[in-house]
Amino acid sequence: MKSFYITTAIDYVNGSPHLGHAYEKVLTDVIARFRRQMGDQVHFLTGTDEHGQKVQASARKRGIDAQAFVDETAAEFRALYDKLGVSYDDFIRTTEPRHKQVVRDILQKLFDAGEIYRAEYHGFYSTRQEQFLQEKDRLPDGSWPEIFGEVSEIVEPNYFFRLRKHQDWLIDYLKTHEDFIFPKYRQKQVLEFLKEPLNDLCVSRPKERLEWGIPLPFDEGYVTYVWFDALLNYYSAVVDKGLWPADYNVIGKDILVPPHAVYWPIMLHACGLPPPKSLLVHGWWLQSGAKMSKSTGGAVNPLDLIAQFGVDAFRYFLIREMNVGQDSEFTVEQFLVRYNSELANNLGNLVNRTLNMTTRFAAGVLPAAEVVEDPERELHELWTRTRDEVISLAEGFQFHTGIERTIAFVTATNAYIEKRAPWKLGKSAEPKDQALLRTSLATMAEALRLAVALLQHVTPGTTEKINAVLGYQPGADWPAELQWGPKLNGSKVAAALVLFPRPVAPDKPA
Numbered sequence: 001m002k003s004f005y006i007t008t009a010i011d012y013v014n015g016s017p018h019l020g021h022a023y024e025k026v027l028t029d030v031i032a033r034f035r036r037q038m039g040d041q042v043h044f045l046t047g048t049d050e051h052g053q054k055v056q057a058s059a060r061k062r063g064i065d066a067q068a069f070v071d072e073t074a075a076e077f078r079a080l081y082d083k084l085g086v087s088y089d090d091f092i093r094t095t096e097p098r099h100k101q102v103v104r105d106i107l108q109k110l111f112d113a114g115e116i117y118r119a120e121y122h123g124f125y126s127t128r129q130e131q132f133l134q135e136k137d138r139l140p141d142g143s144w145p146e147i148f149g150e151v152s153e154i155v156e157p158n159y160f161f162r163l164r165k166h167q168d169w170l171i172d173y174l175k176t177h178e179d180f181i182f183p184k185y186r187q188k189q190v191l192e193f194l195k196e197p198l199n200d201l202c203v204s205r206p207k208e209r210l211e212w213g214i215p216l217p218f219d220e221g222y223v224t225y226v227w228f229d230a231l232l233n234y235y236s237a238v239v240d241k242g243l244w245p246a247d248y249n250v251i252g253k254d255i256l257v258p259p260h261a262v263y264w265p266i267m268l269h270a271c272g273l274p275p276p277k278s279l280l281v282h283g284w285w286l287q288s289g290a291k292m293s294k295s296t297g298g299a300v301n302p303l304d305l306i307a308q309f310g311v312d313a314f315r316y317f318l319i320r321e322m323n324v325g326q327d328s329e330f331t332v333e334q335f336l337v338r339y340n341s342e343l344a345n346n347l348g349n350l351v352n353r354t355l356n357m358t359t360r361f362a363a364g365v366l367p368a369a370e371v372v373e374d375p376e377r378e379l380h381e382l383w384t385r386t387r388d389e390v391i392s393l394a395e396g397f398q399f400h401t402g403i404e405r406t407i408a409f410v411t412a413t414n415a416y417i418e419k420r421a422p423w424k425l426g427k428s429a430e431p432k433d434q435a436l437l438r439t440s441l442a443t444m445a446e447a448l449r450l451a452v453a454l455l456q457h458v459t460p461g462t463t464e465k466i467n468a469v470l471g472y473q474p475g476a477d478w479p480a481e482l483q484w485g486p487k488l489n490g491s492k493v494a495a496a497l498v499l500f501p502r503p504v505a506p507d508k509p510a
């Protein structure tokens, strides 16, 4: 078995989770489930980023101890991911001893090797961004952009990590590993960024300014810069499992340059470790053109849609709507369009027809197909094409197109039913018509079974429910499940299943 190690970004727990956080975990889950179905031995890591200024400030605002605060908020993130069916194998919190120990060991190792050095720092510091600023960050009028909040001038000794020393190595690495970043064009942005000489990275924060962090092992008067701490989660979580390097670190585009594309590979390289094999960079969910975040919550909190429409409808929408790597606008109207036209009226309709007609014309027991004429042949051929295409699309993270193709196959199956019109065949006593009736029942049921097998990584709960009403227990070998065949012959189906209840008119969300 091929091993496949995949991670998500770890979320800041200074507030509640929002759609952007949920999307990334669902996307990574879809990839993890797909790889498991393809037979890989998957290790899927997610978790929470719990140190730093923002968390310390939020805890103080609430008037509680930082640890008590992160215990509460991290649990909220984890509960959401559990509810969304995110099939992580490990959930790491950066406040756990197993992580802190690895971070301290690595800092010590880098310090001993001269990769981290102490120097006097003169400069401007943004508390909000937890970062030192440079002259080039100023606006033309000399002031600091608003995103930095309050900026103060400081002089203090600090510890610096030698980024500059490894800049040429990184440039060379990127040029010789063209597939390091998906989508590919982002690799060029990184090389562009690397045209300027790098400054060494300040990895320490004096305790007077920030207490909530991992103390430096060689100077307990300082805590570790939160990014240096957080990035190491991907490694600390598997240090005793021998799984490094990761196959994919999945991240949003806002944290590619510089943290994941510059600090992270250089940190690993300085430790004598290989970089992750790839970075998978997704875009943003926008609302009215702006990045969604806790504070921009519009009239509808997208997470409320889970309670109303179910986990799978929510997962379906996120994966159906977003072209991985690009941005996508979130609107409830668009959610309802997908829900109604693709799930309720198309897939839901096929489920209803299959169950109703099997109950009505075959006493609920699926017959064998007996005839193969043009309508059947065309559907078989469409299935083979659809399956091969969807697998290859999923391998390239084109899940949205994969779903589109699968839904087109469902549409074709509904059209097949119209063509065969089992309700007419059922009225005829002709043996030929009876054989066609049995064939049409078997064909629609098999097409439904196959379609939901192909949606399994996106909507696992729905696939399971539909298999259950078809009286079917799928085997463990997923590719084998995708063969058209007589698997459902003799299955006893349920009389009905309400899967996607009451389609709602787009103008009046219930």
Ligand code: MSP
Pocket: 008, 009, 010, 011, 012, 013, 019, 020, 021, 023, 024, 049, 230, 231, 232, 233, 250, 251, 252, 253, 254, 255, 283, 284, 285, 286, 291, 292, 293
């Ligand atoms: N804690 C850091 C990541 C450290 S990884 C070693 C962080 N946290 S975050 O909570 O701000 O963001 C977590 C992930 O959610 C990031 O990958 C980010 O891109 C993603 N998203 C946050 N808002 C988003 C959208 N509106 N849309 C899609 N994803 C975005 O950054």
